[in-house]
Amino acid sequence: MAYLELQGLEVSFDGFKAVNGLDLSIERGELRCLLGANGAGKSTTLDLICGRTQPTGGRILLDGRDITQDPEYRRSRLGVGRKFQVPSVFKELSIRENLEIARSRHPEPWRTLCVFPSRRPSPRVAEVVEIVGLEDALDTQAAHLSHGQTQWLEIAMLLVQDSALILMDEPTAGMTVQETGKTSAIFQRLRGRHTLIVVEHDMGFVREVAETITVLHQGRRLSEGPIQAIENDPKVREAYLGSGGISHA
């Protein structure tokens, strides 16, 4: 059995099926990209997996366990981490402080800073900042970070929480070409250690990082496979007709 299984997943908003009988199987350690035109149901699918939205039908299995009815906090404890498009870092705190708080998951974050007053990061924080390339900026206040650095800090916050399944919505949106390149390198390092599901419109980025791509259309799986197979799939071409083809998604 795959690490994550969506079986006939469905959610209806006032009768409109944003996700409509979606089947998806993702192996442990895989990096899966979700593609699809605007409104295809990509973000809603991530919402269903992390428990932000409750499905109106179907099942979600994580490592063989049915989590369909589990609330968001319980899925988070099981290792499901979600990165949203809008960053949720504490702007007035340093990178190190943000990471220590994320790691502790303490209900009163300020107490963590009393427990970790030292300027030396804990071993896991030190390891993670090296992965995302922020090791030289540990004491920089988050408010002073570039857009790219803020996104990397958020990824690091999921990593220190040991999220086994990481869901990301357009991680490269608003990034420069250099920042996107660095993000791609970070993802290459995460592959195999974490299972990643990434919604992304930047086809250059998708080409670099994805092994398998799932294309959604009207809340269903339209096509799945490596990039060449997706680009040559007549169903995908038809669904993207008018938007200049998938390469211009």
Ligand SMILES: Nc1ncnc2c1ncn2[C@@H]1O[C@H](COP(=O)(O)OP(=O)(O)OP(=O)(O)O)[C@@H](O)[C@H]1O
């Ligand atoms: N809470 C909600 N209430 C009503 N309709 C919703 C809700 N959330 C999403 N939808 C609708 O469901 C459909 C799928 O939305 P979703 O955000 O998942 O698409 P998407 O593929 O992520 O699109 P985009 O690439 O534009 O972000 C859209 O038509 C959207 O308007």
